[in-house]
Amino acid sequence: MVVLRGGGADHDRTAAVRKAAGEFFARQRLRNIARVHNRLGDTDRAEVGVVHLVQCECNWLQALEGDIDTSHFGFLHTGSVQPDDVPPDSLMRWTVVNRAPEYHMNDTSYGTMYCAYRPAEPGQTYWRFANFLFPFWTQTPQGPFDRVNTRAWVPMDDTHTMFVSLSWRGSPTSMRPLKNGQMVPGSRLGFDYLPNTTDWYGRWRLTQNPSNDWMIDRVAQRTESYTGIPSIHGQDQGVTESMGPITDHAFENLGPSDIMIARTRRRLLRAARAFAKDGTVPPGVDEPGIYTAVRSGDFVTDAKIAWRDAYEMQMRAAVRPLAQAAE
């Protein structure tokens, strides 16, 4: 059974809701992935050229929540970077000038959407938009709208998750060099795997894992990077797995960066209750076409533009081959 970590109220954690959540994911995870795959034409499958899988040793929602808290980018991944280290035309500059953004968010037809925002140059706003899409997909805010970077956090059981990353072949890289020509220390992309075994948990395991503290280098942590963990995904996985297989959220003191996570938990609980009541299937499971109208990314606009208007402007300008082929 898959555990949904609830929003605080005792009734959110009843056996009935947990049972419904478990049934929901057991029945619908493969159904959703199969329909997403079938929705893609042959050309589009070729374009979805980069697929990565990684097994995570924690609850699926705990792992997913890192993708819907964008403020962590400014310290976990770039905490050692100072504003003067960043070229003036790099958007990363704003994430290190101000590491505590403010937020907007909404429920949407496919799940939840949010953006982090902070001032850029005078009269401008720097936006970072991202999404949660039922049943377990995310789109992260790092990079332009002219790419699709979609990630699934598929429950294997209560304490193991399979991460699946899909991105377009040739998508622009989201990280640029610093002024000194070097990449941010510890920002290596990609994955190093242990050899596969025939065990149920024997595939897509990283060499960076809890048994070796995700290969943390304490000298690097003191001198050049915030974590000392030598890859972006290793840093993400280190903070989510080190909370334990299933974190007890009851002791947390929530801050502004948790607001999208709280809203998404409530949206998931409502979907689990509806499924328990009458079998209502959440959006996206049977109609993955709704995903094609959703994007994420970061950009700067005039500060007078409202957040949803800024998103729609980016969507109109973005490359969207499925929608454009249908027109």
Ligand SMILES: [Fe+2]
């Ligand atoms: Fe991250």
